[in-house]
Amino acid sequence: MKLWIETLAVAQRIVIELFRRRRSLVFWSIFPISVLLLNGFILAERAQLSMDQAFESAAPTTLVGAALFFSCLGGSVATVVAEREQQTLKRLFISPLSGTAYFLGIFLAHCFIGLGQTLLVYAIASFWGAQFNGAIWLGGVIILLSIIAYVGVGFVLGTQLAKRTEDVNALVAAFGVPLLILGGTFLPASLFPDTLLNLAEFNPIYHMNEALLQVSANGDGLTEIELHFWFLSVFALVMIVAGWLSYRRMIQVERRL
Amino acid sequence: MLHIENLCKSYGNRPVLQNLSLHIAPGDVYALLGPNGAGKTTTINIICNLLKPDRGSVRINGLPVSEQTKRLIGIAPQENLLYKVLSCQENLRFFGQLYGLRGRLLEQRVQQCLEAVNLLDRSKSPVETLSGGMQRRMNIAVALVHQPKLVVMDEPTTGLDIEARYEIWELIRQLQRQGITVLLTTHLLDEAERLATCIGILKQGQIAAEGSLATLRQQLPAQEVLLVQSPEPEKAIERGRAQGFIPRRYGSDLAFWLPEHLELKDIIERFDGIELESIGRHPVRLEHIYLEVTQDRECSSGFF
Numbered sequence: 001m002k003l004w005i006e007t008l009a010v011a012q013r014i015v016i017e018l019f020r021r022r023r024s025l026v027f028w029s030i031f032p033i034s035v036l037l038l039n040g041f042i043l044a045e046r047a048q049l050s051m052d053q054a055f056e057s058a059a060p061t062t063l064v065g066a067a068l069f070f071s072c073l074g075g076s077v078a079t080v081v082a083e084r085e086q087q088t089l090k091r092l093f094i095s096p097l098s099g100t101a102y103f104l105g106i107f108l109a110h111c112f113i114g115l116g117q118t119l120l121v122y123a124i125a126s127f128w129g130a131q132f133n134g135a136i137w138l139g140g141v142i143i144l145l146s147i148i149a150y151v152g153v154g155f156v157l158g159t160q161l162a163k164r165t166e167d168v169n170a171l172v173a174a175f176g177v178p179l180l181i182l183g184g185t186f187l188p189a190s191l192f193p194d195t196l197l198n199l200a201e202f203n204p205i206y207h208m209n210e211a212l213l214q215v216s217a218n219g220d221g222l223t224e225i226e227l228h229f230w231f232l233s234v235f236a237l238v239m240i241v242a243g244w245l246s247y248r249r250m251i252q253v254e255r256r257l
Numbered sequence: 258m259l260h261i262e263n264l265c266k267s268y269g270n271r272p273v274l275q276n277l278s279l280h281i282a283p284g285d286v287y288a289l290l291g292p293n294g295a296g297k298t299t300t301i302n303i304i305c306n307l308l309k310p311d312r313g314s315v316r317i318n319g320l321p322v323s324e325q326t327k328r329l330i331g332i333a334p335q336e337n338l339l340y341k342v343l344s345c346q347e348n349l350r351f352f353g354q355l356y357g358l359r360g361r362l363l364e365q366r367v368q369q370c371l372e373a374v375n376l377l378d379r380s381k382s383p384v385e386t387l388s389g390g391m392q393r394r395m396n397i398a399v400a401l402v403h404q405p406k407l408v409v410m411d412e413p414t415t416g417l418d419i420e421a422r423y424e425i426w427e428l429i430r431q432l433q434r435q436g437i438t439v440l441l442t443t444h445l446l447d448e449a450e451r452l453a454t455c456i457g458i459l460k461q462g463q464i465a466a467e468g469s470l471a472t473l474r475q476q477l478p479a480q481e482v483l484l485v486q487s488p489e490p491e492k493a494i495e496r497g498r499a500q501g502f503i504p505r506r507y508g509s510d511l512a513f514w515l516p517e518h519l520e521l522k523d524i525i526e527r528f529d530g531i532e533l534e535s536i537g538r539h540p541v542r543l544e545h546i547y548l549e550v551t552q553d554r555e556c557s558s559g560f561f
Contacts (some may be wrong), residue, residue, distance in 0.1 A: 005359065009351055016347060039469075086339075087338050091339075
């Protein structure tokens, strides 16, 4: 109960802050809309697909590859860095807040943002005739695993590498953009040469994209996406552990008034 | 309320606390004074369970410091550690939740704290729109939201104008009237003089002097200090010494402790033949006691 109350308090606080500032929310809305529209129209034109097929292919990668990447990974890095900059982390250390509740609170807040982005992306895709063809629960699990993985990575980067707000953009761009391209977010992985495809198989974003794409666009089940699904699950688990360890380390280093 | 026994802490080879012991009774306002680096913040960090001591023990309300004792303490750190875009109400609500408050009790505490720090009319204002003094009061309100038994205030009025200081001082007096124990660190000695029921002066990681202002004064061989400005300080010191006055130098200021009460004209007569620019007699203040304790002298005064 205590854990749940603390988790909810942290999540609520982050969401209120985001709504107050608005700017991040606006960017996190504009970005996936523009990527979705560009991806959709390019696929329709160049791959000679109907609009509904093009948007069915574009929506999953736009969501997990682009939208969630910036909101959940960039957002959680920014949350931790902002706490450090305005020194509220110290106040959290003084309080009885547990590290688990803090992590879960950030995760929950970004789930909320991720849910909003999912609705936004699929609402626009459905306007162009796209449908979600697979099991919605499986799509939901993939999206949740992606959010967990992103928040975990965000924790690692935010606690270990990004010291100031200016570092966030540089870090996200340096780590993120190559991984997004290699993950098939902007260009379908089916167009990759074999060497690049071999490399992409080590990229978690590739597995997120492929898993959701196959479920959403092709209506595949768990058996068909088994490899992607398990890669993603293991990666999410590793990131939770890494995020937790990073948080513990940060506490040891920064627990001073 | 707070019992610290033989606390030791070193950073590498540098000892910061060396057998520090202090006891604060319930309802006391204890001012912990000392120069920078004397160990005040380290002590607070240990009380808050943010640092582990090398040796010694800290007990709050009879319990050894742990995650559990965090609920007994309210901390108002030196900086205003608040969420700037959130309103006063939202900040208090958030921190209250972290201390396990919920529902009606939480709302009640939020209102009471805002009232206590006189910010009820700004309850919905984002913290970033408040003045420096108001933010400092909010910083204290957050420390009070969970009704702690011990409130630790780290330099609560540093950087504030005099009006804002008076507001914080009144707030501390209110806490004292409510029976809340306060541990206060400050560099403003008049603040300690006004508020503290007990004063502890830290020097090199130990309490070098402790007691109420009256007790500390009694330990001195004088109740009055003579402040002198003279172009011939060495002559003045020699003459003062010959008269039984105890000379002290505070920077470029020259002072004498007066072992007995003397009329000013008698004092002036005793400095006859020495050019004096100004001379004034004052009761011993905390700053004189503090300097007596903290300044290194070739020959120790032995008063403390």
